[in-house]
Amino acid sequence: MTVPAVINLDKVTKRYVGGPPWRRRAVMAVDAIDLSIGECETLALVGESGSGKTTIGRLCLGLLQPTAGRVLLEGRPFSAWRGQLRGRLAAVLQHPLWSLNPRLRIGTSVAEPLVVDGSHPRSEVSRKVTQMLDAVGLPAGIERRYPHELSGGQRQRVAIARALITAPRLIVFDEAVSALDVSVQAQVLNLIKDLQRQVGFSAIFITHDLAAARYVASTFAVLRGGVVVESGPAHRLYAASSHPYTRGLQEASGLIDPPIVRV
Amino acid sequence: MTPALAVQDLAIEFQSRRGQVRAIDGATLSAVPGEVLGIVGESGSGKSTLGMAIGRLLASGAHHVYGDIRIDGRSIFALDEAGLRALRADELGYVFQDPIGTLDPTRRIGLQIKAALGGMATRAGIASVLKDVGLADADRVARSYPHELSGGMAQRVCIGMAVARRPKVVIADEPTAALDASIKNQILDLLVTRCHAAGAVLILLSHDLHAIRKYSDRVAVMYAGRLVETGRTEAVFARPAHPYTVMLLRSAIGRAPLGGRVEPIRGAPPVLTKRCQACAFAPRCGWSEQACTSVRPEVRCVADRDVICHRAESVIAGGATP
Numbered sequence: 001m002t003v004p005a006v007i008n009l010d011k012v013t014k015r016y017v018g019g020p021p022w023r024r025r026a027v028m029a030v031d032a033i034d035l036s037i038g039e040c041e042t043l044a045l046v047g048e049s050g051s052g053k054t055t056i057g058r059l060c061l062g063l064l065q066p067t068a069g070r071v072l073l074e075g076r077p078f079s080a081w082r083g084q085l086r087g088r089l090a091a092v093l094q095h096p097l098w099s100l101n102p103r104l105r106i107g108t109s110v111a112e113p114l115v116v117d118g119s120h121p122r123s124e125v126s127r128k129v130t131q132m133l134d135a136v137g138l139p140a141g142i143e144r145r146y147p148h149e150l151s152g153g154q155r156q157r158v159a160i161a162r163a164l165i166t167a168p169r170l171i172v173f174d175e176a177v178s179a180l181d182v183s184v185q186a187q188v189l190n191l192i193k194d195l196q197r198q199v200g201f202s203a204i205f206i207t208h209d210l211a212a213a214r215y216v217a218s219t220f221a222v223l224r225g226g227v228v229v230e231s232g233p234a235h236r237l238y239a240a241s242s243h244p245y246t247r248g249l250q251e252a253s254g255l256i257d258p259p260i261v262r263v
Numbered sequence: 264m265t266p267a268l269a270v271q272d273l274a275i276e277f278q279s280r281r282g283q284v285r286a287i288d289g290a291t292l293s294a295v296p297g298e299v300l301g302i303v304g305e306s307g308s309g310k311s312t313l314g315m316a317i318g319r320l321l322a323s324g325a326h327h328v329y330g331d332i333r334i335d336g337r338s339i340f341a342l343d344e345a346g347l348r349a350l351r352a353d354e355l356g357y358v359f360q361d362p363i364g365t366l367d368p369t370r371r372i373g374l375q376i377k378a379a380l381g382g383m384a385t386r387a388g389i390a391s392v393l394k395d396v397g398l399a400d401a402d403r404v405a406r407s408y409p410h411e412l413s414g415g416m417a418q419r420v421c422i423g424m425a426v427a428r429r430p431k432v433v434i435a436d437e438p439t440a441a442l443d444a445s446i447k448n449q450i451l452d453l454l455v456t457r458c459h460a461a462g463a464v465l466i467l468l469s470h471d472l473h474a475i476r477k478y479s480d481r482v483a484v485m486y487a488g489r490l491v492e493t494g495r496t497e498a499v500f501a502r503p504a505h506p507y508t509v510m511l512l513r514s515a516i517g518r519a520p521l522g523g524r525v526e527p528i529r530g531a532p533p534v535l536t537k538r539c540q541a542c543a544f545a546p547r548c549g550w551s552e553q554a555c556t557s558v559r560p561e562v563r564c565v566a567d568r569d570v571i572c573h574r575a576e577s578v579i580a581g582g583a584t585p
Contacts, residue, residue: 183510187527238520
């Protein structure tokens with residue numbers, strides 16, 4: 001048998017049920033999806049609001065149970081992992097302020113996953129924090145500061161440092177660069193690519209921006225209404241897609257007009 | 264033609280507990296009726312401050328240091344309270360990023376449009392505002408509350424209200440940043456057509472380079488409170504004359520070829536506390552020379568555009584690339 005994929009979704013369905021008891025309404029958020037991500041691969045999940053991107057991200061992190069189908073992390077279902085999941089999964093969200101406690105210094109926030117983990121002595125924790133903050137390109141001494149003192153790009157770097165410090169196998173980036181400026185976006189995407197090469201982790205990159213998706217990912221899946229409408233290697237997104245829905249998204253983000261600039 | 268909007272050497276400062284911040288540091292700009300002027304820049308470059316200053320809508324901590332804003336030839340700083348109200352009601356329209364947050368959550372859409380139209384609104388008038396922005400089911404929308412509309416519908420309502428009184432200037436501050444990619448273009452198409460129909464100048468503030476390129480006739484690039492390059496959109500995108508424009512366009516990820524890598528601009532924009540006595544971009548600029556760190560550049564006309572840079576000629580010639 002070959003090495004199991006880092007994460008494998010096998011005919012996964014997720015239905016949300018809402019409304020009052022006498023008038024239940026079910027929404028099919030994800031409908032019988034198959035996906036798999038190998039070692040050091042990045043899968044870009046592209047789609048509009050309500051297409052099921054975030055639900056898939058949460059299923060892969062084990063935060064949601066599928067209604068039907070199986071989610072396997074390194075070949076084992078989440079129920080078989082029990083207490084051993086700590087530090088193996090991480091998420092980076094759109095607004096770093098959501099993942100950083102405003103009252104904790106940066107150093108404390110970044111150290112938290114390791115401290116919770118309990119596997120490292122104090123002295124080593126602070127050494128690793130310094131090393132990690134340096135790896136994401138933040139200046140020395142930043143661990144003494146608070147989140148509100150940093151710029152948006154710096155905060156997102158802190159969130160990435162915090163996600164990486166336990167050397168996870170899988171990181172879910174949920175719209176991690178959508179709120180950032182053009183130039184800062186490029187800085188953060190370059191950082192993700194470099195760290196992936198150095199540290200080696202698999203990633204799910206959730207975005208509505210095809211330009212970011214094809215830049216950072218190795219494979220992609222376009223979602224619409226909980227169904228994958230097109231998937232394949234990310235280099236395919238550099239040419240006009242044959243699928244009309246994907247092509248519409250490409251046009252909307254200006255990727256298949258003439259190239260944006262010549263400089 | 265008299266410009267519908269003229270901003271002349273405007274400087275705005277904010278007083279905060281942490282001290283003084285100069286958000287606009289000598290901005291100069293003008294736009295003629297019927298024109299779409301795009302303003303691009305990073306967060307903190309002063310785009311939104313400039314947009315709000317045009318309607319004198321800045322918070323009380325803001326201080327007008329010097330310079331002038333004229334709408335149809337009249338200075339907005341000379342207006343009294345009544346004049347200012349009339350200006351905001353009749354000559355300006357605003358479209359903001361979050362349409363549902365812009366509308367009053369406690370009143371039906373119809374009533375809000377009626378208020379925007381002024382005393383003379385009839386039911387047919389309200390319906391025609393809604394029909395003009397592509398909301399065919401006007402009666403139902405007029406009876407709805409903002410939370411009952413989708414983001415795209417709410418933004419259409421906001422556009423309708425902004426142009427209802429045929430204003431001279433419409434200011435759209437990131438009008439599509441909160442909307443899905445697939446309806447972005449529809450909303451911008453609508454905004455541009457409605458402004459054309461009303462004969463208004465459209466000031467489009469955005470950091471979406473693609474949208475600015477597609478929809479604006481002229482583009483102004485903002486950095487550290489100044490408009491560092493202003494010119495015809497095609498010319499600026501094809502051959503930028505300011506190093507910041509060059510580096511901003513280079514950092515757009517959509518531009519990277521397969522397997523290529525984009526070069527982000529190193530560092531972060533400065534926070535000014537007083538009038539900048541040099542070029543504010545010099546510390547991040549690959550073209551900078553001694554004059555850039557000691558002499559404040561003034562507006563010059565280079566290759567058919569207004570640019571604030573000592574080295575614009577070499578930048579546009581593509582020589583001495585960093």
